[in-house]
Amino acid sequence: MMGAAEPAIALRQPRGVPSVPHEVTAPAGPLLASRQPLLTPGGWMAFGVAAVIALGIVPLLNLAFPASHPLHISDHMVVLSGKIICYATVALAMDLVWGYTGILSLCHGLFFALGGYMMGMYLMRSIGTDGVYHSTLPDFMVFLDWKAYPWYWSFTDHFAYALALVVLVPGSLAFVFGYFAFRSRVKGVYFSIITQALTYAFMLLFFRNDTGFGGNNGFTDFKRILGFPIHTSGMRATLFALSAAVLMGMFLLSRAIVTSKLGRVLTAIRDAESRVMFCGYNPLHYKLFVWTLSAVMCGIAGALYVPQVGIINPGEMSPANSIEIAIWTAVGGRGTLIGPIIGAFAVNGAKSWFTQAFPEVWLFFLGLLFIAVTLLLPRGVAGLFRTRERA
Amino acid sequence: MREGVEPSVATHTADAGAASLAQLGMRVADGNVDTTHGPILYLDGITVSFDGFRALNELSLTIDDGELRCIIGPNGAGKTTMMDVITGKTRPDSGTVFFGQSIDVTRMSEAEIAHAGIGRKFQKPTVFEQHTVLENLELAMKTDKRVRAVARAKLSSDDLDRIAEVLDLVQLRGHVHRTAGLLSHGQKQWLEIGMLLMQEPRLLLLDEPVAGMTDEETVRTAELCVALAGRHSVVVVEHDMDFVSRIARTVTVLHEGSVLAEGPMDVVQRDPRVIEVYLGR
Numbered sequence: 001m002m003g004a005a006e007p008a009i010a011l012r013q014p015r016g017v018p019s020v021p022h023e024v025t026a027p028a029g030p031l032l033a034s035r036q037p038l039l040t041p042g043g044w045m046a047f048g049v050a051a052v053i054a055l056g057i058v059p060l061l062n063l064a065f066p067a068s069h070p071l072h073i074s075d076h077m078v079v080l081s082g083k084i085i086c087y088a089t090v091a092l093a094m095d096l097v098w099g100y101t102g103i104l105s106l107c108h109g110l111f112f113a114l115g116g117y118m119m120g121m122y123l124m125r126s127i128g129t130d131g132v133y134h135s136t137l138p139d140f141m142v143f144l145d146w147k148a149y150p151w152y153w154s155f156t157d158h159f160a161y162a163l164a165l166v167v168l169v170p171g172s173l174a175f176v177f178g179y180f181a182f183r184s185r186v187k188g189v190y191f192s193i194i195t196q197a198l199t200y201a202f203m204l205l206f207f208r209n210d211t212g213f214g215g216n217n218g219f220t221d222f223k224r225i226l227g228f229p230i231h232t233s234g235m236r237a238t239l240f241a242l243s244a245a246v247l248m249g250m251f252l253l254s255r256a257i258v259t260s261k262l263g264r265v266l267t268a269i270r271d272a273e274s275r276v277m278f279c280g281y282n283p284l285h286y287k288l289f290v291w292t293l294s295a296v297m298c299g300i301a302g303a304l305y306v307p308q309v310g311i312i313n314p315g316e317m318s319p320a321n322s323i324e325i326a327i328w329t330a331v332g333g334r335g336t337l338i339g340p341i342i343g344a345f346a347v348n349g350a351k352s353w354f355t356q357a358f359p360e361v362w363l364f365f366l367g368l369l370f371i372a373v374t375l376l377l378p379r380g381v382a383g384l385f386r387t388r389e390r391a
Numbered sequence: 392m393r394e395g396v397e398p399s400v401a402t403h404t405a406d407a408g409a410a411s412l413a414q415l416g417m418r419v420a421d422g423n424v425d426t427t428h429g430p431i432l433y434l435d436g437i438t439v440s441f442d443g444f445r446a447l448n449e450l451s452l453t454i455d456d457g458e459l460r461c462i463i464g465p466n467g468a469g470k471t472t473m474m475d476v477i478t479g480k481t482r483p484d485s486g487t488v489f490f491g492q493s494i495d496v497t498r499m500s501e502a503e504i505a506h507a508g509i510g511r512k513f514q515k516p517t518v519f520e521q522h523t524v525l526e527n528l529e530l531a532m533k534t535d536k537r538v539r540a541v542a543r544a545k546l547s548s549d550d551l552d553r554i555a556e557v558l559d560l561v562q563l564r565g566h567v568h569r570t571a572g573l574l575s576h577g578q579k580q581w582l583e584i585g586m587l588l589m590q591e592p593r594l595l596l597l598d599e600p601v602a603g604m605t606d607e608e609t610v611r612t613a614e615l616c617v618a619l620a621g622r623h624s625v626v627v628v629e630h631d632m633d634f635v636s637r638i639a640r641t642v643t644v645l646h647e648g649s650v651l652a653e654g655p656m657d658v659v660q661r662d663p664r665v666i667e668v669y670l671g672r
Contacts, residue, residue: 031525031551031567262542264526268519275517278478280505280590281536289538 036259038252047248054085054244059237075233079308082240084348086112086305089247091328091340093297096254098326099334100263101290102270104188107195108298109322110202111170115299116306116316117206118169120219121153122162123230123307127223139221140214150212159226166303167296174295175288182287187273196319203317218313225307236308243304247341250297254337257290266290267335327366331373333380342381424491424508424593426456431594431624432477437486439472439648446472447483448648454594459620461635461656462628464645465668470628471514473645474596478511479504490594506536510592514599516579520572524563524582527571528554531586554589560615561585577608584615594624601634613637644668 039047058073058081065072090112097103124138133142137149155161177198181191209215222230229235257263268276269283276283306312315321324347332343347369354362377383424431432454439447447469454460464470475481477488479501488496496504505511519527532550534540546554558564561581566574571582580600587595600616601609609631616638619625629635635642639656644665652662659665 031555257542260542261529261544262538264522264530265541267521268530271519271521272517274480274501275513275519275586276530277501278505278511279531279536279586280502280533281541282500282502285538 038255038259047251051244051248054248055241059241062237063233075236078233078236078240080352082236082243082308083305084345085240085243085247086301086308087325087328087348088341088344089243089250089301089304090298090325091332091344092247092250092254092337093294093301094325094329095334095337095340096257096266096290096297097294098329099336099340100258100270101266101287103287103291104192104326105195105291105294106192106319106322106326107199108294108325109319110199110317111174111295111298112302112305112321112325113206113312113314113316114170114173114202115166115302116312117213117219117302118156118162118165118299119303119306120213120222120312121156121165122159123222123225124219125153125157126225126227127221130223131221138214138219140209140217141212144209152212163303166299170295170299170302171292175292178288178291179284182284182291196322199317199319199322203314203319206314206317214313216314218311218315219306220311220313222307222310230307230310239304239308243301243308246300246304250300251337251341258337262286324366327370329380331369331380333377333382336380336382339380339382346381425493426491426593428492429455431456431458431491432626433487433489434473434477435487435489437473437476437483437488439469439476439481439483445648447476450486450645450649452643452650454624454626456593457621457624459616459625459638459640460627461639461642462626462645463630463632463635463642464651467647468645469648470645471598472648474511474598474626474628477504477596478509502536505590505592508591508593509596510587510590510594511596512580512583512587512598512600514602516576516583518571518574518579518582518586521570523568523570524558524574525554525567527582527586528557528589531589533589533591557585557588560588562611577604580604580608580612581615584612588619592623595619595626597625597627597629599629599631600627601629601631609634610637 037043058078061071061073062075062078067074090108094105094108097105127138129136131139131142133139135142137146141149156165177195181194186194205211206213206218207216213219224230225235258266265276265281265286269281269286273283302312302316328343328347329340330343331347332341333339347366350365350369351362354365373380430453432452434450434452437447437450438445446467450469450473452473462470462473472481476483477496479496479499483497486497490496490504490507490509494507496507496509499507519530522530529546529550532553534544534550555564558567561584563574563578563582563585566578571579574582580603584597584600597616601612604612613634616625616627620640627635627638636656641654642656642659643650644652644659644662646668651668652659652665654662
C-alpha cells in the first residue's frame with residue numbers, strides 16, 4: 001500500500017467535510033490514496049437500523065401480535081410496503097442508468113413486468129389441478145381450448161429454472177436491444193422514445209391471447225409457492241423481508257459500483273461521452289454493462305412483486321408505468337442511489353393515500369409534484385441534504 | 392471562430408461499430424508504433440465531403456516523430472475535420488491515415504485510436520466537470536480500459552506519482568480536489584492537456600489550446616508545448632498568430648481542404664499565396 005505515514009494531502013475528501021477549494025499553494029509530498037468508503041459510519045448505522053426494522057421488527061409486529069393489539073401491523077400494510085420496496089428496487093436500477101450514466105429509460109416497467117411474468121409462469125404451474133377447470137393447464141389455456149403447454153412453458157414448473165428466466169429474459173432483451181441502440185449511438189430523447197416504443201410493442205403483444213400469457217387477464221389466482229400456501233401472513237411477511245433484503249443487497253452493490261472507477265467512467269459518459277472515447281474507453285461496453293445489470297435488477301424486483309400482489313397482467317407494461325418510475329427517481333434525486341428509494345416510497349405512499357381519500361385528484365397531484373420538484377428541487381428530495389457535497 | 396462545417400456524430404458509420412466488436416478485447420499493444428522511417432503520421436490523399444462540400448480535398452501531410460507542428464488556415468480550411476479523421480470521429484471518403492508504418496487508423500474506433508497512442512484536445516475544453524481534477528486524471532491514465540479491469544482498478548503509488556507529476560506540469564497541484572467544473576477556462580484547458588499526458592500518447596493533437604486564455608496563460612502554454620515536443624509529437628491547430636510564432640518550427644497552412652504551404656514560420660509568412668488567403672486579410 002501507500003506510504004501512509006508521510007504528511008500528504010488526502011486523495012479524496014471525506015464526505016461532509018468542506019473542502020478548501022481556493023488554496024493554490026502547491027502542497028509538498030506525494031499524493032495519498034484514501035478510498036471512498038462503501039458507506040460512511042453514519043450510513044452503516046442507518047443501513048443497520050433499516051435492516052433491523054425490515055427483517056425483524058415489521059415481520060414480528062405483523063406475526064406475533066394479534067390484530068386487536070395497538071402495535072400490530074396489518075397484512076395490508078405489509079403487502080403495501082413489500083410492493084413499494086419492489087418499486088424502490090426498480091427506482092434504484094433506474095438511477096444507475098439515468099442518474100449516473102445519463103440514459104433515460106422508458107422501458108424499466110417492461111423489464112419489471114417480464115421478471116414478474118417469468119415468476120408468474122412458475123406460480124401458474126404451481127396451482128396444479130386446483131384451478132376452476134381442475135385441469136393441469138392454467139384456466140386461461142383451457143378457456144382457449146389449448147390441449148398442451150406451448151414450448152416456452154417447458155420446465156417452468158421448476159422453481160430454479162423460473163428464477164433463471166427471471167434474470168435471463170429481461171437481461172437478454174436488454175443486452176440485445178442495448179447492443180444495437182448503443183452501437184448505433186442512439187442517445188438522449190431518441191433513445192427514450194425507442195424504449196417507450198419497445199414497451200408499447202410488448203404490451204400489445206402480451207394483450208393478445210395467442211401469446212400464451214393469459215391475454216389481458218394475465219396471471220392470477222396463485223395458490224402456493226414452493227409448496228407453501230401463498231395467502232398466509234407468514235408467507236406475506238417472508239416475501240416482504242426477502243424483498244427488503246434484496247433491495248438492501250442491491251443498494252450495496254450499486255454503491256460499490258458508483259464509488260469505484262467504473263462508476264466514475266459511467267458518470268464521465270453521462271457528462272462528456274466523446275472525451276471518454278478519446279480517453280480510450282469504449283462507451284458501448286460500459287453502457288451495455290450498466291443497462292443489462294439495471295434490467296436484471298428490475299426483473300428480480302418484478303419476480304418478488306408478483307407473489308405479493310397476486311396478479312400480473314399487461315397493464316404493468318403500460319408506458320405510463322415506466323414514466324412513473326422516472327418520476328420516482330427524479331423526485332427522490334437522481335445520482336444519489338438513496339434518493340430514488342426515498343422517491344419511490346414518497347410517491348407511492350402518497351399514491352395509496354390519495355387513491356383512497358381523493359381518487360380523482362391523484363393524477364393532478366402527481367403532475368403537480370413532478371413540476372414542483374423539477375422547478376424547486378432539481379436534485380430531488382435527496383438534494384436537500386447534500387447541497388454542498390460536490391458543488 | 393466556428394468552422395464552416397461542423398462534422399456531425401452521425402458520420403461514424405455502423406460498420407465501424409461492427410469492426411470494433413470483431414476486435415472486442417483486442418487492442419494495440421504498447422510501444423509498437425513503428426517510426427523507423429522517421430514520420431509518425433502519414434495522411435495520404437484524404438477527402439471528406441459533407442453534402443457535396445469538400446471539407447478535405449486530397450489532403451496529404453506527414454508529421455515526423457517528436458516534431459512540433461503548427462497548422463494554421465482560415466475558417467473552413469478543414470483543420471478540425473483533419474483532426475476528426477485522425478482520431479476516428481469522421482471516416483474519410485477516400486485516402487489513408489497511417490500512424491507509424493503499420494497502423495491504419497481509418498479502420499479503428501475512437502477508443503482504439505486513443506489506445507494506440509493518439510491523444511486529442513478539443514477546441515472547446517472538454518473535461519469531466521462533475522469529477523475532481525484528480526479523478527479526471529485518473530480516468531485518462533493509460534491502463535487497461537475494459538469494463539472488468541476498470542471495475543477492480545485501484546490507484547497504485549506509481550499511478551499517484553505519475554498524477555502528481557502531471558499536476559505539477561499543468562500547475563494544478565493546488566486544485567487537485569476541486570471539481571473540474573469550477574476551474575477557470577484556462578485551467579480547464581490545462582487540465583485537458585494534463586489528461587492527454589496521462590494517456591502517454593505518442594502523438595498529441597491540440598485544437599486551439601490557447602483559445603480564451605490570458606496572455607500570461609498563453610505564454611505558459613507555449614512553454615509547455617515546446618517542452619512536450621521531442622518526448623511526444625505535437626500537432627497544434629491555432630488561430631493565435633503570436634502563439635504560433637512563439638512555438639512554431641514548421642508551419643503548415645491549410646486552405647480549402649488541402650495544404651497550401653509548408654515550411655518555417657518566416658518563410659510561410661512571406662509566401663504570397665498565404666498572404667492572399669489568410670495572413671493578408
